[in-house]
Amino acid sequence: MLFPTGVFALFFAAVFAIHWTLVRLAPAATRPFLLLASLCFYAFWSIPFCAALLAVGLFAWAIGLKVRSDEGWLIAGVGGMLGWLAYFKYTGFLLREATPLAVAIGLPPLPAPEILLPVGISFYCFQAISYMVDVRRGDVAVERSPLNVLVYLTFFPHLAAGPIVRAAHFLPQVAALPDRWRVPLAMGGLLILGGLFKKMVLANEIATGIVDPVFRDPASYGALDIALAAYGYTIQIWCDFSGYSDMAIGLAALLGYHFPKNFDQPFRALSLSDFWRRWHISLSTWLRDYLYKPLGGSRGTEARTARNLMLTMVLGGIWHGAAWTFVAWGALHGAALVIERALGLRDSPTSWAGRLLRWAITFHIVVAAFVLFRAPDLATVGAMASGLIDLETPSEAWTWRLVAFVGLGLGLHFLPADLRQRSEAALALLHPMVLGLVFGALLLGILLAAPEGVAPFIYFQF
Amino acid sequence: MRQPWLQPADTPPPRGVPDDFSPRSATRTAGGAALALALALLVMAAGRSAEILDAAYGLPVVTGTETLIAVAEAWDGAMQAIGVPAAVDAVRAILSAGRA
Incomplete structure (x- = not known):
């Protein structure tokens, strides 16, 4: 059962109603x-x-x-x-x-x-x-x-x-029993709607429009198409996975439970270590606490720390699946973290030019690594790389609409970090009936803007 | 209890780990939330009446299926009578402009 489906909407409505009724009338049955x-x-x-x-x-x-x-x-x-x-x-x-x-x-x-x-x-x-x-x-x-x-x-x-x-x-x-007098409706609703928008509109459109066709047969596409597919997949996986996480956090909150945040505007990171504090936070902190630190963390020599970083990232890659592409993805991130540490680049530069340069380097390492992550095999990665410098094959798959979607996905990272809290404060003034109608209209708008069908979430395969 | 919206509003946020919720997050009663959720689903059902009817036609034939189909037909008919599907199609056409 996928979140963005009518069946799940009915399922959740029933669970919501029964859950809160039980909290009130039969707490032991909750x-x-x-x-x-x-x-x-x-x-x-x-x-x-x-x-x-x-x-x-x-x-x-x-x-x-x-x-x-x-x-x-x-x-x-x-x-x-x-x-x-x-x-x-x-x-x-x-x-x-x-x-x-x-x-x-x-x-x-x-x-x-x-x-x-x-x-x-x-x-x-x-x-x-x-x-x-x-x-x-x-x-x-x-x-x-x-x-x-x-x-x-x-x-x-x-x-x-x-x-x-x-x-x-x-x-x-x-x-403990959830408090039926204090349900974070505005926040949960905004997380669910935001997650749906990222998944249904941005991720699905980018996937079907450019990413899936190009990764299926990169030799048939020109350099511009391949570049857009690489950037596109980076935005797609963020929209897909962070969208799912946001929906999960919002749904749990509506039932009275708290999940930690899983993504924190990861593509505004200025270093790889900063990226891993913002991307799939629940996995990166899990790996840190249950693998990296027990291995010794950064307490020993630099060589030992480098070994621990590489091991953690490669095992993190293998956690995603049994393929050499995931090993390479983890190894690339591990190597970048080791180099970053050796060069002392973990702190943010003060000048805007320095920050822009560091952002661009970090972002492009992440994009290159996600090509490894998405490609079905290393031969496809090779074909993508050679296609990027092939100026003979015409680029006919990209459209300005797709560029705008990718740009929008990236642009969302640079909105104020507290935008959701401010929106929540505005919605808090509305009567629940009005809030329901607003949420319903937004939900319908998202479903109408999305391509037909619901693609499975990328992380379901892991 | 670990739910941050159940803490007093002057509780400092947890350090180091970002969070979607805070003690300042606005809350409603479960009844108010249920009302909002029901209305949101009603709006969605109004805009998706044709899809609901298609889904009803696709149900396996068991006891009660005919009633469900009748309800779905009545709902879709009511929505068509007030022009909802036409408005929805117009919005969809605008939003999908430029799609390859």
Whole structure:
């Protein structure tokens, strides 16, 4: 079930009504209901994977009961989760990559099984790890009842594509009852509408108009088309993923729950380290706290810090999927971070020219890395690179409309950071009936402006 | 409770991590929010009456399907009577101008 569909609108309306009724009349039923609603949401994709999701939740809960007393349980728990993730995500890739080696030493070709990837597996596995580690560290209390852990892992707004919500952040909210007198309607509504606009209008238009055709066959397109596709994908993935995150945060807020912000105008970053403080914040902070710091972080020598940075970024790349393009994407970001650190470029320059130059360099590294991220294989990356300097092939796919959409997506980064808060203050003066009509009109306008159909969110595949 | 909009308004924001919400975020009662949500869905249903009718025609034939189709037809008929689909089509044509 995708957020921007009529089916989800009906589902959410029903969940909203029942949830707040239960909060008022039968508080004890609130959590079981949220679990049931989340499982229904997930069952739209696959009923067997619902069972797998429940099994992961019960596994994390059971490990959580033991983990305080013995670190071995933590190793078993984290190992179990990583093994689960690896089976679904990397088995096919590893067998495919090992086949040439097997043939070379005289073995028959290895089987290449088609393993269906459960939606959201990378996200809920990382959250399960977060629960076990947070319990071990003492950041969160041991949950004696499995219900809270299951609600934490399955809560439908974050289930399919994050944000990755920490156990220490969310479990106290699950344990307490939401306050039915204080629902952040204007803020939640603005986040949902903004997310819908980014996904349905900008991301879908850019994807179907230029990105998908060019990445499918770059040799058929001219340099201008390829450049616009590269910039376009950078804007598309931001609109797609941050749009999803905003909707998830807004939906959770309407049910009385708080998710952390996941994107903070990332393309206005002046350095790569600044970019990673603004892009997919829930993953970058997860990697920082559960991988980079345990590896030693920046506490050792410069060489050791560089190693930790590279390892973290490459593993972050592999988290996205089993392909060399993701490894290259992570390695490029890791190398850029190491170089930036070695050259002492993490602080912002004071002159506007220096800031502009640093912004342009950072942005173009990010764009180049996203070409690796989007390309189906490294050969496509090569074709894109050679197409950029090929002035023979005419550029006929780009249009001013697409350029305007890409420009708008970039321009949104340079709006005042508190624009949403100011809009919220203006909307707070309206009666709920008027607010509903305004939101309805805006919702309809977004649906009318969008291309036909709903493309799946990019991060669903991870 | 960790929801920032439930903190007193003079609570300082968390340091280091940006957040969409703050103690100053305006809030409504769940009833007020439900009213707004219902009206937003009603406006959307008015503008999408033809799509709703198409979806109703595509439903599997089980008990109650005919009633749903009848409701969808009545709703679409009512919207056509007040000219909503024509207005929606006009807006859509303007917004999709220039699309390849």
